[in-house]
Amino acid sequence: MGDKTMTADEAVARLRSGMTLGIGGWGSRRKPMALVRALLRSDVRDLTVVSYGGPDVGMLAAAGRIRKLVAAFVTLDSIPLEPHYRAARERGAIDLMEIDEAMFLWGLRAAANRLPFLPVRAGLGSDVMRVNPGLRTVTSPYGDGETFVAMPALRLDAALVHVNRADRLGNGQYLGPDPYFDDLFCEAADEAYMSCERIVDTAELTKEAAPQTLLVGRHTVTGVVEAPGGAHFTSCAPDYGRDEAAQREYATTPWPEYAERLLDSPAREGS
Amino acid sequence: MTVTRAEYCVIACAEAWRGDGEVLASPMGLIPALGARLARLTFAPDLLLTDGEAMLVRPDGTPEGWLPYRRHLEFVTGGRRHVMMGASQIDRFGNQNISCVGDWARPDRQLLGVRGAPVNTLNNPTSYWIPRHSRRVFVEKVDMVCGVGYDHAGGARFHRIPRVVSDLGVFDFATPDHSMRLASLHPGVTVADVREATSFALAVPDGVPPTREPTAEELRLVREVLDPAGARAKEVS
Numbered sequence: 167m168g169d170k171t172m173t174a175d176e177a178v179a180r181l182r183s184g185m186t187l188g189i190g191g192w193g194s195r196r197k198p199m200a201l202v203r204a205l206l207r208s209d210v211r212d213l214t215v216v217s218y219g220g221p222d223v224g225m226l227a228a229a230g231r232i233r234k235l236v237a238a239f240v241t242l243d244s245i246p247l248e249p250h251y252r253a254a255r256e257r258g259a260i261d262l263m264e265i266d267e268a269m270f271l272w273g274l275r276a277a278a279n280r281l282p283f284l285p286v287r288a289g290l291g292s293d294v295m296r297v298n299p300g301l302r303t304v305t306s307p308y309g310d311g312e313t314f315v316a317m318p319a320l321r322l323d324a325a326l327v328h329v330n331r332a333d334r335l336g337n338g339q340y341l342g343p344d345p346y347f348d349d350l351f352c353e354a355a356d357e358a359y360m361s362c363e364r365i366v367d368t369a370e371l372t373k374e375a376a377p378q379t380l381l382v383g384r385h386t387v388t389g390v391v392e393a394p395g396g397a398h399f400t401s402c403a404p405d406y407g408r409d410e411a412a413q414r415e416y417a418t419t420p421w422p423e424y425a426e427r428l429l430d431s432p433a434r435e436g437s
Numbered sequence: 438m439t440v441t442r443a444e445y446c447v448i449a450c451a452e453a454w455r456g457d458g459e460v461l462a463s464p465m466g467l468i469p470a471l472g473a474r475l476a477r478l479t480f481a482p483d484l485l486l487t488d489g490e491a492m493l494v495r496p497d498g499t500p501e502g503w504l505p506y507r508r509h510l511e512f513v514t515g516g517r518r519h520v521m522m523g524a525s526q527i528d529r530f531g532n533q534n535i536s537c538v539g540d541w542a543r544p545d546r547q548l549l550g551v552r553g554a555p556v557n558t559l560n561n562p563t564s565y566w567i568p569r570h571s572r573r574v575f576v577e578k579v580d581m582v583c584g585v586g587y588d589h590a591g592g593a594r595f596h597r598i599p600r601v602v603s604d605l606g607v608f609d610f611a612t613p614d615h616s617m618r619l620a621s622l623h624p625g626v627t628v629a630d631v632r633e634a635t636s637f638a639l640a641v642p643d644g645v646p647p648t649r650e651p652t653a654e655e656l657r658l659v660r661e662v663l664d665p666a667g668a669r670a671k672e673v674s
Contacts (some may be wrong), residue, residue: 192506219550239550246549255537255547264536267555268510287514288556291585291593297541312594343491344505 169334172389174204174396177359180389181205181324184233188274188355189318190327190348191400194220194243194408196340198328198361200396202226203429205326216320218270218346220400221416224250225429227260228421234261236320238270242413249417264297265289265317273320274347277354285314285388297387325355328397329382330405331371332362336387339371339379342403352386363405438648440651442604443468443669446568446625447659448651449602453564454519459483459492460561461504461512463520467565467672469602471610471663473521478658494543496663513553516595518561521602522554526579527565529616531598533558533584541581554583558590568672570603575635587615604673605631607648612640621648 178201181187191197202222205408212233217223226232228250240251254260265273272286289295290313304316327348329338338360341350346433352358360382371380396402399412416424450472454462462473462484470489474496477484485502487509488494493502504512512518525548526534535611537543557563563584567574582589587610590596600620601608607621618640619631624647632639651659659669 225608237550239552241549247547252547255544257545264541264551266551266555267553268514271507286556287559287595290555290556290559291582291589291591291596292551292558293536293541293582294551294555297581343503346506 170336170384170387170390171334172391173366174200174361174391174393175207177201177389177391178204178208178210178358181208181210183210184212185210185323186216186412188322188323188325188351189215189217189222190346190351191247191324191397192218192344192346193239193241194413195344196328196346196397196402197222198326198396199398199400200361200393201326201328201359201391205231205242205323206425206429208234216322218267219248219251221248221413224248227251227254230259232260236263236265236270238265238267242417244408244410245417246414250421251295265294266292269294269315269317270320271347271350272317274350274354276317276319276320278350281314281319286317287314289315296298305401320354322355323357325351327356327358327382328361328393328399328402330363330402331366332360332390333368333371334365334390335368335381336360336384336390337368337371337380338362338382338387339375340381341364341375341379343404345381349381349383349386352382355386357388358386359389359391360387361393362398363396363402365390365392424429438496440624440656441670442625443673444484444624444651444656445648445658446602446673447471447475447669448606448655449607449621449623449648450521450566452649453521453602454461454481454484457481457484457519459485459517461485461487461518463487463518464566465520465522466566466568468568468669469521472668474663475655475658477527479655510553510556515561516561519564519599520561521564521566522557522584524565524567524574524584526574526576526580527567528576528586529639530586530588531584531601531610531617532579532582532586532589533565534579534580534581538580538582544562551583555585558585558596558598559593560595562599564599565601567601567603570605570631570634572634572636575637577637580596605634616640618642619645621646623648
């Protein structure tokens with residue numbers, strides 16, 4: 167069986183400009199920040215980013231890498247409004263497909279199940295329909311006759327996720343309270359790159375943890391990157407919580423200065 | 438000791454969950470969170486509460502269930518949830534905006550995004566909490582419909598906005614055209630105060646009652662158990 171380990175830069179070298187890229191985690195929680203930083207070191211641009219958005223979106227937007235964003239929100243959680251994303255939107259710098267959290271989830275599920283769409287009871291009556299004129303509806307063929315949004319599949323060219331532990335084959339384990347939707351991002355993607363706090367032997371994964379912590383299956387993973395502190399400054403429970411001081415510094419530092427001085431500073435990784 | 442405005446707001450929020458049974462109370466904001474826990478400890482003992490992360494918890498924080506986002510969304514679509522969301526703007530039919538101010542294509546102010554407001558309003562009862570009642574929030578027309586109001590819902594099967602609570606009073610949509618109605622005034626607030634702080638024409642019935650008084654036990658719970666540090670006064674002074 168194949169050893170899929172690689173460095174963050176090697177993973178990002180497989181991405182190309184113009185791709186549709188899904189990014190796991192949620193808000194400022196377990197974001198694959200080491201992979202995002204590697205992406206910022208590369209020259210990949212014109213991305214369509216699909217994300218329950220946090221600083222991943224803020225950084226890529228600030229650096230001008232996003233052509234189009236698919237999202238229900240962008241937030242730093244303890245800082246409700248993501249300042250760099252906000253600035254990008256207010257200067258009209260990115261296209262946005264703004265959809266509801268559940269529509270987003272159904273879109274990923276449709277993609278993972280190779281369906282063109284799934285019906286969802288969300289969006290109708292809201293301005294999500296006005297700002298996404300391409301969205302279509304579907305009427306139940308059964309007696310109830312209810313009309314739903316036909317949420318199109320959010321198929322991804324590639325996905326980036328970060329988990330607590332993984333083996334070299336691409337089996338990924340989360341040890342915190344919430345899996346978010348990282349398994350689904352990988353299933354919805356043609357290629358998935360998974361960073362982790364620590365690579366361990368396969369047998370080690372379930373030595374102390376329950377089997378349902380094995381979130382991401384190797385059949386959905388292309389590359390495994392060992393990146394201690396790889397979600398920093400976002401949270402990665404139980405390995406570490408959010409580094410609020412580092413997040414505040416990110417939120418209050420002008421982007422060019424942050425990119426120059428702090429983005430790849432060694433103290434930022436694994437601290 | 439006199440009851441503070443913040444405490445009337447806690448009571449008014451708690452009342453949103455009365456009679457809901459065994460459903461998830463999802464409060465957004467400190468005062469709704471105090472209200473949900475107060476309801477759970479008193480007149481709504483079957484309510485489910487969250488720790489705001491991924492667990493269902495008893496009022497003392499003891500975990501009793503698992504609630505990651507994927508299951509939380511199933512509470513929404515299954516209808517076993519009553520959420521109290523915030524609103525940057527809300528209009529007379531209960532349309533709510535938390536996405537942006539100005540033209541959506543290039544907003545004057547980018548806010549959170551629609552989040553789960555569209556799915557919430559079509560699937561489970563959705564109430565709102567507005568800590569600072571003003572003309573900037575209570576607008577004639579919202580810039581982006583996130584939470585769906587009665588005039589946009591088209592009679593959707595599970596659409597219901599039980600109440601809107603602000604620092605001035607409690608509002609509902611119990612009018613023939615489902616436009617917003619003043620349901621109760623927090624003690625110390627007048628109808629004129631509310632009209633002055635509201636951009637649209639509010640339905641005001643004769644003899645609007647005051648928001649109910651807390652019981653002595655409710656006050657004790659709020660002051661000694663739920664919020665001994667008095668953080669509620671920071672949200673509403």
